[in-house]
Amino acid sequence: MHTAYLKLLHSLSAAASPTLALTANTSPLLYSYSARRLRRGIPSSRMNALAATSRNFKQAAKLLGLDSKLEKSLLIPFREIKVECTIPKDDGTLASYVGFRVQHDNARGPMKGGIRYHHEVDPDEVNALAQLMTWKTAVANIPYGGAKGGIGCSPGDLSISELERLTRVFTQKIHDLIGIHTDVPAPDMGTNAQTMAWILDEYSKFHGYSPAVVTGKPVDLGGSLGRDAATGRGVLFATEALLAEHGKGIAGQRFVIQGFGNVGSWAAQLITEAGGKVIAISDVTGAVKNSNGIDIAKLMKHSAENRGIKGFDGGDAVDPTSLLTEECDVLIPAALGGVINKDNADGIKAKYIIEAANHPTDPEADEILAKKGVLILPDILANSGGVTVSYFEWVQNIQGFMWDEEKVNRELKTYMTRAFRDTKEMCRSHHCDLRMGAFTLGVNRVARATVLRGWEA
The missing domain is CATH 3.40.50.720 (NAD(P)-binding Rossmann-like Domain)
Structure with a gap:
């Protein structure tokens, strides 16, 4: 193996390292987010999702001793998608909405994350949430990466038929960029099982019946028992x-x-x-x-x-x-x-x-x-229980075999308990609190997968 590759892989271990102070450095992505929010008159408190995610990631990267180039690579999204969705309203007028999908990382498996419908959906907010999904799926140790998406709309102002048309148009625009082994959406703020049913149906028109393309869908269409809870x-x-x-x-x-x-x-x-x-x-x-x-x-x-x-x-x-x-x-x-x-x-x-x-x-x-x-x-x-049972749903769809709810809940407890145990181990190794224990656990797993797949310094 390449010497630099071996050295980098060796550094991505759980060896103890002294706790480091929080970095005050601001990334260009974070600056862009902050500047745009301020120009739109949104209070600075609304910037915290991306600010905190960036800050926590940087501290975890330092605790792990990540190579600076690898650190930068892990922050940059795999793909950012922005599409226009124009639909006829019930009154006959046309309305256009902007949809987003940020696919952050796929080193550990298909990208995974919700789609939200909200009037404040913002590409920078979606970036932050997609990145968080990458670390969350890694902490849960399920074979996914991270993604997030949304449409800038007020779902309460739209009729059911308008929401269906909007969902189908959005799916038409992104169907070739999502998939069972590529990117698997799920419900989020302003969306639900019915939304996922519409995405499934529209996607299946292009690719054949594909229940595993979304999770959080109705049980009658392959959803998992126990997913709501x-x-x-x-x-x-x-x-x-x-x-x-x-x-x-x-x-x-x-x-x-x-x-x-x-x-x-x-x-x-x-x-x-x-x-x-x-x-x-x-x-x-x-x-x-x-x-x-x-x-x-x-x-x-x-x-x-x-x-x-x-x-x-x-x-x-x-x-x-x-x-x-x-x-x-x-x-x-x-x-x-x-x-x-x-x-x-x-x-x-x-x-x-x-x-x-x-x-x-x-x-x-x-x-x-x-x-x-x-x-x-x-x-x-x-709060990783939702994505964990989404993983169980995906597995059931691929296998074509439905689990009973008792098994879903039993497996969920196993995964949640193990994630806590692994987080505590990172806390002991790196002399840090639970937040940094979880972040170092997630970042380390993604970094290792990235290097094992052939990343070169």
Whole structure:
């Protein structure tokens, strides 16, 4: 083998290395993102997803001693796609929307990531999320790379038929760049199983029936049992693993959950079933607190009937902005990114934070919470249950053999527990916290795969 290749491969080991300070260097990609956001009048707090991802990656790269050229190579996306999607509206007028797909890395397998429909979908945001998917799939140790996509639209303003037409046009524009062994989309913000069904059907018109081209689709079209609950169930398993490290279990712990969508509601339900006490929950409509524990089944019924938590009589209504600083054992942010920041971090009273949302904690808050002794289980580990069961769905489609839900849940627990164990091992090897343990684990696996496939320095 080439000497430089062997040297580089040898350096990508889990050998212990002193913890390094966070780098202050700003990448050109990050600068571009920041400048564009500022020009559009969007607050700087909205820049944190890409800022934190870049910062965490750079620290992990230094801890691993990555070659600078390899480091740069791992940051550059494999492909960025931008397409125009013009559709007839129900009133007969034409409307155009811009769609994006960023395929970040495929060193470890087909690229994987959601497609979101949201009016603030931005190519730079999609870049950041695609990169996070690369590290997340590697932490979970599933044979995928990372991707992300979206269309700049407000799905609530579109009829079902308009959403279907938009989805089909988008699929027509990218069908030759996605595929079972190339890039496998999934639902995300503003999309769901029905969206995936439309993508599957449109893709199949060009390539033949291909259920494995998307995950998160309806069970009747090859979706996996247990997929709806997967991210929330993964949060439960990750929390169990973290608490067990400290001689504790779910039972008897007091939980606060920000967000009552798919992830938050399933996490709340499963935590309650495991003996935990959920004492406060919020969503976009309001927040409720009950020190004796909230009746989650009753809250779910109320939320479904009233399209939100507001008005629930099973507790006291509280200010949603105060939820994060409620006294509890475990805080689970399961909604938006950047909600834990330097302005509120000092007021957080939880002993543990489980990041069920994507990037809920800003880097400045990380430092404040570390000094307070708060343990944070990072998003790329804590919320990886969804993509893990997406992998199970993909496997079932390829095999043509459906698993029962018990097997799905059993395998999910195995993967989540192993990911936590591997992260802890990296923490011990590199003398770092859980966030850096997860990032070094993910980055190291992708770097090794890249070098093994023939990357030359």
